[in-house]
Amino acid sequence: MNFKENLVLIEQTEKELTVMQGILGLLEWDQLTYMPKNAVQDKSDQLTWLTTKYHEKTISNELWRAVKKVIKDKNFSKLSDWKKTEIKRFYLDLKKARKLPKEFVEKLSQETTIAYSNWAQAKQKSNFKLFQKNLENLINLKKQQAKYYSGKNTYDALLDDFEEGMTSKKLDKIFNALEPKLVVLSKKIKSSEVFKKQKTLEVQMTREKQKKFLENLSSKINEVNSSRLDETVHPFTISIGLKDTRITTSYDKGFLNALEAVIHENGHALYCLQVNEKFKNTCLHSSPSLGIDESQSRFWENMISKHKIFLKAIYPEVQKESENKFSFENFYFEVNKINNSLIRVNSNEIDYCLHIILRYRLEKAMLENKLKVQDLPKAWNELSLKYFGRKPSNDAEGCLQDVHFANGAFGYFPTYALGTIYAVQLFNAMQKTISVENEISKLNFNKIKKWLYDKVHSKGRTLSANEIMLKATGKEIDIKSYVDYLTKKYSAIYEIK
Amino acid sequence: MNFKENLVLIEQTEKELTVMQGILGLLEWDQLTYMPKNAVQDKSDQLTWLTTKYHEKTISNELWRAVKKVIKDKNFSKLSDWKKTEIKRFYLDLKKARKLPKEFVEKLSQETTIAYSNWAQAKQKSNFKLFQKNLENLINLKKQQAKYYSGKNTYDALLDDFEEGMTSKKLDKIFNALEPKLVVLSKKIKSSEVFKKQKTLEVQMTREKQKKFLENLSSKINEVNSSRLDETVHPFTISIGLKDTRITTSYDKGFLNALEAVIHENGHALYCLQVNEKFKNTCLHSSPSLGIDESQSRFWENMISKHKIFLKAIYPEVQKESENKFSFENFYFEVNKINNSLIRVNSNEIDYCLHIILRYRLEKAMLENKLKVQDLPKAWNELSLKYFGRKPSNDAEGCLQDVHFANGAFGYFPTYALGTIYAVQLFNAMQKTISVENEISKLNFNKIKKWLYDKVHSKGRTLSANEIMLKATGKEIDIKSYVDYLTKKYSAIYEIK
Numbered sequence: 001m002n003f004k005e006n007l008v009l010i011e012q013t014e015k016e017l018t019v020m021q022g023i024l025g026l027l028e029w030d031q032l033t034y035m036p037k038n039a040v041q042d043k044s045d046q047l048t049w050l051t052t053k054y055h056e057k058t059i060s061n062e063l064w065r066a067v068k069k070v071i072k073d074k075n076f077s078k079l080s081d082w083k084k085t086e087i088k089r090f091y092l093d094l095k096k097a098r099k100l101p102k103e104f105v106e107k108l109s110q111e112t113t114i115a116y117s118n119w120a121q122a123k124q125k126s127n128f129k130l131f132q133k134n135l136e137n138l139i140n141l142k143k144q145q146a147k148y149y150s151g152k153n154t155y156d157a158l159l160d161d162f163e164e165g166m167t168s169k170k171l172d173k174i175f176n177a178l179e180p181k182l183v184v185l186s187k188k189i190k191s192s193e194v195f196k197k198q199k200t201l202e203v204q205m206t207r208e209k210q211k212k213f214l215e216n217l218s219s220k221i222n223e224v225n226s227s228r229l230d231e232t233v234h235p236f237t238i239s240i241g242l243k244d245t246r247i248t249t250s251y252d253k254g255f256l257n258a259l260e261a262v263i264h265e266n267g268h269a270l271y272c273l274q275v276n277e278k279f280k281n282t283c284l285h286s287s288p289s290l291g292i293d294e295s296q297s298r299f300w301e302n303m304i305s306k307h308k309i310f311l312k313a314i315y316p317e318v319q320k321e322s323e324n325k326f327s328f329e330n331f332y333f334e335v336n337k338i339n340n341s342l343i344r345v346n347s348n349e350i351d352y353c354l355h356i357i358l359r360y361r362l363e364k365a366m367l368e369n370k371l372k373v374q375d376l377p378k379a380w381n382e383l384s385l386k387y388f389g390r391k392p393s394n395d396a397e398g399c400l401q402d403v404h405f406a407n408g409a410f411g412y413f414p415t416y417a418l419g420t421i422y423a424v425q426l427f428n429a430m431q432k433t434i435s436v437e438n439e440i441s442k443l444n445f446n447k448i449k450k451w452l453y454d455k456v457h458s459k460g461r462t463l464s465a466n467e468i469m470l471k472a473t474g475k476e477i478d479i480k481s482y483v484d485y486l487t488k489k490y491s492a493i494y495e496i497k
Numbered sequence: 498m499n500f501k502e503n504l505v506l507i508e509q510t511e512k513e514l515t516v517m518q519g520i521l522g523l524l525e526w527d528q529l530t531y532m533p534k535n536a537v538q539d540k541s542d543q544l545t546w547l548t549t550k551y552h553e554k555t556i557s558n559e560l561w562r563a564v565k566k567v568i569k570d571k572n573f574s575k576l577s578d579w580k581k582t583e584i585k586r587f588y589l590d591l592k593k594a595r596k597l598p599k600e601f602v603e604k605l606s607q608e609t610t611i612a613y614s615n616w617a618q619a620k621q622k623s624n625f626k627l628f629q630k631n632l633e634n635l636i637n638l639k640k641q642q643a644k645y646y647s648g649k650n651t652y653d654a655l656l657d658d659f660e661e662g663m664t665s666k667k668l669d670k671i672f673n674a675l676e677p678k679l680v681v682l683s684k685k686i687k688s689s690e691v692f693k694k695q696k697t698l699e700v701q702m703t704r705e706k707q708k709k710f711l712e713n714l715s716s717k718i719n720e721v722n723s724s725r726l727d728e729t730v731h732p733f734t735i736s737i738g739l740k741d742t743r744i745t746t747s748y749d750k751g752f753l754n755a756l757e758a759v760i761h762e763n764g765h766a767l768y769c770l771q772v773n774e775k776f777k778n779t780c781l782h783s784s785p786s787l788g789i790d791e792s793q794s795r796f797w798e799n800m801i802s803k804h805k806i807f808l809k810a811i812y813p814e815v816q817k818e819s820e821n822k823f824s825f826e827n828f829y830f831e832v833n834k835i836n837n838s839l840i841r842v843n844s845n846e847i848d849y850c851l852h853i854i855l856r857y858r859l860e861k862a863m864l865e866n867k868l869k870v871q872d873l874p875k876a877w878n879e880l881s882l883k884y885f886g887r888k889p890s891n892d893a894e895g896c897l898q899d900v901h902f903a904n905g906a907f908g909y910f911p912t913y914a915l916g917t918i919y920a921v922q923l924f925n926a927m928q929k930t931i932s933v934e935n936e937i938s939k940l941n942f943n944k945i946k947k948w949l950y951d952k953v954h955s956k957g958r959t960l961s962a963n964e965i966m967l968k969a970t971g972k973e974i975d976i977k978s979y980v981d982y983l984t985k986k987y988s989a990i991y992e993i994k
Contacts, residue, residue, distance in 0.1 A: 015542075016546065019542050019543055019546045020546075022539055022542075022543055023520060023524070023543050023546075023547065026523060026524065026527060026543075027520070027523065030523060030527070034531075034725060034727075035741065036721075036722055036723050036724055036725055036740065036741050036743075037722040037723075038720065038722040038723040038740035038741070039723065039737070039738050039740050039741035041738075041739070041740070042519055042737065042738025042739055042740060042741050043738070043741075045512075045516050045519075045738075046516055046519055046520050046523075046738070049513065049516045049517075049520075050520065223535065224533075225533055225534040225535040226533050226534075226535040226536065227533055228531060228533055230531075240536070240539065241536045241538075241539025241540070241542075241543070242536075242538070242539055243533065243535035243536050243538070243539060244532065244533050244535070244536035244539050244540075246533075
């Protein structure tokens with residue numbers, strides 16, 4: 001095949017992969033939203049079939065030959081810049097996918113299915129022993145996977161799947177700097193008078209009113225005709241097509257939980273829907289890393305929806321629709337309250353990154369043979385004591401709380417912290433050109449969305465996470481501005497000098 | 498490949514085709530229920546991709562060779578009876594699919610897409626001229642398709658896609674016998690005193706109460722954990738997996754319309770969910786014809802839900818939930834009222850088959866060059882006058898009312914009449930072994946469902962439509978019992994001697 005024909009094959013394959021991703025998205029969405037209970041096996045068959053097709057397409061030798069030939073061809077240099085970036089990016093994706101033997105991919109898939117099931121049982125019974133053997137198997141498989149990827153550092157090889165360009169050396173530096181500052185801040189807050197006297201405010205609102213309020217709020221962030229808001233136990237965002245990104249929330253834990261989840265997921269959805277359309281049906285129509293992904297959800301959750309001005313803007317409507325009365329001051333405090341939860345997903349802005357650092361240190365230690373799997377609960381509990389001043393009362397509240405290990409997603413957790421830090425940087429940078437607070441007060445997000453489009457969304461995968469942050473904010477990652485933000489905000493709320 | 502290997506290839510392919518059908522079902526369901534408006538192109542890309550994959554798989558030469566080899570192999574006779582039936586059935590399916598060249602399938606698909614769009618516009622503007630050229634093209638393509646299938650009768654070749662084993666000769670005999678009897682009965686009713694005095698009863702019920710009532714009713718017919726009831730403009734049933742069949746209805750036209758639709762669709766769904774599980778993932782896990790399919794929906798719609806005893810059983814609850822008061826007699830009469838509509842889908846038990854006969858005569862005449870497409874409106878209007886005593890006021894009420902021609906579904910309409918007639922036969926036969934009315938009075942359908950399973954559902958595609966009817970009722974098709982049923986029922990309601 002000549003240059004042109006190979007190029008056509010590449011482009012057609014990228015489109016086919018996009019279409020398959022969309023269908024996989026729909027299957028997953030259906031599984032979690034509207035699927036009848038008895039259809040578990042049907043859905044599993046459908047997902048397995050399509051996942052296999054997707055993998056087969058990715059590792060096709062014909063495709064691989066075409067990509068290699070195109071890159072080496074003298075005509076390659078004549079392609080537009082972004083087209084060259086696309087082909088090179090696709091080359092790297094395929095190269096990585098091809099490193100894992102088919103049998104290994106199947107074995108890992110089988111092991112995570114069993115591990116997930118045993119983790120769920122172990123968590124329910126709060127007994128780590130029921131999951132220990134699975135975790136050992138997964139750790140061994142993941143070490144094997146890292147070997148397939150490269151000879152270098154195991155953790156870095158796995159981290160690369162989620163945060164390309166990041167290394168454990170950089171993470172150590174970031175987390176070592178962050179850890180003491182957050183521990184001190186957390187302790188200060190938790191020994192403050194305000195903390196000791198704090199109470200819980202529940203915003204009582206019917207399910208229907210929550211739904212209506214949050215659908216209306218979503219419509220201010222995302223195009224309603226390209227999105228949906230459905231209900232699931234755990235909130236998520238899923239892209240099903242270029243103009244089809246769906247989010248979910250739960251209304252069971254009350255309005256404030258649903259508000260936080262819906263705004264967070266809208267941040268993800270806006271990113272999905274705002275990637276430059278020029279890149280559609282190519283491997284560039286995505287994000288460069290999960291950290292950048294998370295920066296978008298955290299931006300809307302932490303920087304917008306917990307902002308005093310935002311809360312002031314929605315307070316009258318919230319008060320009108322809720323069944324109980326409360327002052328704005330109590331409303332603002334409740335949203336930003338520092339709780340004492342040992343559960344990451346119920347955590348707060350101060351403790352959140354400590355939860356991540358804890359997981360990072362332990363998963364890395366296990367992968368580097370510095371911590372035996374059987375000793376995980378003990379190590380977890382000790383770090384918990386160090387960071388939060390107390391140990392979990394059982395494994396379910398401790399090392400079994402999150403699903404990530406059972407999914408084999410080692411190297412995933414750090415992206416949550418990176419996204420959280422990036423969000424502050426983006427907010428600060430945005431304020432230099434837009435009067436953000438003025439916009440928030442009007443609940444008009446157009447300028448904010450435009451800024452995020454220009455600096456992040458429009459780039460797709462043409463830039464790395466570091467490049468995006470550097471161009472948008474002047475720094476790759478900025479611990480200081482993050483700690484300053486937390487210190488300033490929470491010193492005021494908790495009246496700390 | 499040896500016998501065993503070929504058999505494995507066949508079975509794997511049948512399973513793959515089943516999985517693909519399920520995913521196609523989900524894509525179609527999503528398109529009509531929850532898809533965001535802007536996702537039209539995404540969904541179209543996804544459907545096109547998967548439809549193409551499905552077709553490619555069906556016409557694969559490797560598969561074709563395997564099926565032919567297995568049937569000729571000396572080991573074939575050692576397979577179980579149903580396994581032999583399965584392979585032979587699959588052979589016939591593939592043989593038929595392979596008769597249409599790929600280019601022809603694509604051309605037909607393109608033409609129906611355009612035809613559908615122009616039909617929708619033509620119907621909106623009530624102007625047949627806007628659709629005439631598309632209909633001419635489709636008629637020509639369909640003649641071509643019939644030629645690909647065989648050299649014989651064009652109409653029969655197309656009919657075979659929907660009602661295997663049926664011929665226009667048989668249909669002519671059935672419809673020629675039915676037509677005068679129905680015309681006479683319809684005229685008698687419409688000149689009766691009761692008809693002249695009849696009024697309209699609207700059962701007023703909120704959307705939420707309709708939904709709740711009909712979900713509860715559905716749960717008496719189908720397993721709730723294997724089905725769903727959603728809302729769409731036009732009601733439909735779709736199978737997405739072995740334990741996943743979904744139905745839809747509209748609540749906009751009021752409770753009585755929704756009741757009729759939901760019961761009808763539950764009949765289809767029960768069939769899908771009750772096919773013998775032994776046949777799962779094979780070509781036998783389906784129905785032998787659309788006529789048998791429709792017999793199931795019509796059974797529940799006409800024979801159960803319009804039955805005096807059923808209506809008596811639900812009347813108290815309907816009366817309780819509705820906003821207006823009405824007597825049981827008025828309720829029963831409204832459900833079974835003979836209206837004067839010229840629109841098939843709004844029709845009644847007496848006129849329904851006349852609507853079908855009208856379409857059958859005209860589509861057959863066009864395909865046999867006995868009626869020019871340009872003369873369709875005139876011919877339609879004349880038959881309408883003959884059957885219903887009046888002509889449509891415009892093309893939208895006449896020859897443009899149904900979508901089937903625009904879909905290229907010539908030979909489809911007769912299956913509606915066949916199913917309607919079969920339903921009466923099945924009900925009569927069932928009464929010989931079950932006290933059906935006693936069961937209906939208790940709204941307990943278990944014995945009825947078991948009978949339908951034994952006689953129809955459990956057979957899958959192992960028997961033809963004729964064989965099923967003959968075994969279940971003693972006759973292939975029985976016009977007399979159908980006319981007797983209508984005459985007896987409606988003579989009583991309309992007080993005709």
